[in-house]
Amino acid sequence: MGEEIHTAQTIGGNIGEPYDATSPEYKLAIDGYTLDESKLPEHMSGVLSDKPQAVEYVYTKNTLKMATITINYVDENGKKIHDSIVVSGNIDTQYDVSTAKYKLTINGYTLNESKLPKNSKGTFEKQNQTVTYVYSQNKTIQNNQKPTNTNKQLPLAGETNKQSLMMMGTGIILLSGVLYFVNKRKQKHS
Template identity: 30%
Template sequence: DAYTTEQKTIAGYTFKEVQGSATGTFTDQAQIVTYIYTKDPIAGGDVTAKYVDTDGNKISDDVVKSGNVGDAYTTEQKTIAGYIFKEVQGSATGTFTDQAQTVTYIYTKDPIAGGDITAKYVDTDGNKISDDVIKSGNVGDAYATEQKTIVGYTFKKVQGSATGNFTDQAQTVTYIYTKNNVTPSPKPNDHSDAPESSKSNGNKNDSTSENKNILPQTGDNEGLSMVGMISGLFLIFGTIVVILFKRKRQD
């Protein structure tokens, strides 16, 4: 008997070819006729390759790839001036799906020498009281300066940023101190080279001698004063007597 097979219309597929006899006659053996179809293309979600630094900042244009679900994709690592590739997050290769996918290439910035940080230590008049401390590093690196303990001085304030990040410019941090007040210690008495006992004895003798000299002088002065007063009284009395005697004679 004769037979006939039919090509089907299958949603999502397109007929491609048939293998075997689409029509023919039956035999005493089983026969297979194969209709082959290709799947209709279905647009997949885009695959986006991003290029960023370690802080997530964009350093190159994104690359977007499109394809049908099931198709293979490949993303590429770029060479970016001033940066070194570090790692990739996501699948660098794979197949498109019905969902969008992201592949992120992360880079570190090439080190760039920054300006030095100089920590100065001065008094309130700007005079240097301790050696400078100089710190070096790359642009973007963190730095920290330190307050010193300086003998004879008390920290007052800091001018500039004690901590921060290196830039392409030199920076200065100034620590200002006030000078401590110093109380002078008492000086020993300046004596002659004579032994202590001799000085002491000598002082006593001098004092005694002075007292001896002074006391007699004082007594003499008092005696002279008394004599003068008595003489004056006698002189006055005598003058009065003479005057009275003369008047009596005249009378």
């Protein structure tokens, strides 16, 4: 005797009266199980007696049927730009692949919101399904300007340019020399 999956039912009556356990009232449809027609009891109908009688139906547990959804990631031309993701579930159960988990960030591309798949939410079906997200390639900005020489280093705060100081010093010395000679010449003439 196997595991009980439904409460036992009793057929009552008087000894010698007929019984019939072949009706749907006794051959039950039980969720998640299927009646094993190859193991039907011999005495599904008969006559009630003073001895206990049992009619036992054997059911087999239904295996869950799985379905898959393949999520593809393509560019505007239909070219694959990322590995597909496969989501599995039981047939007739709900799925939702419209969340951020499935709307991937792909380097160099942006999800095209105007081309979102209409079947990103639904029910798993017997036939495998496909959901496709379309991405637009990001445009690169071209710079047509000539590069500037950035190798020149500006002086740091408080730093002086030695060449400028030397030129100013030389200029002051020359000016002083010229003034000295002009002044000496004036003194000779006076």
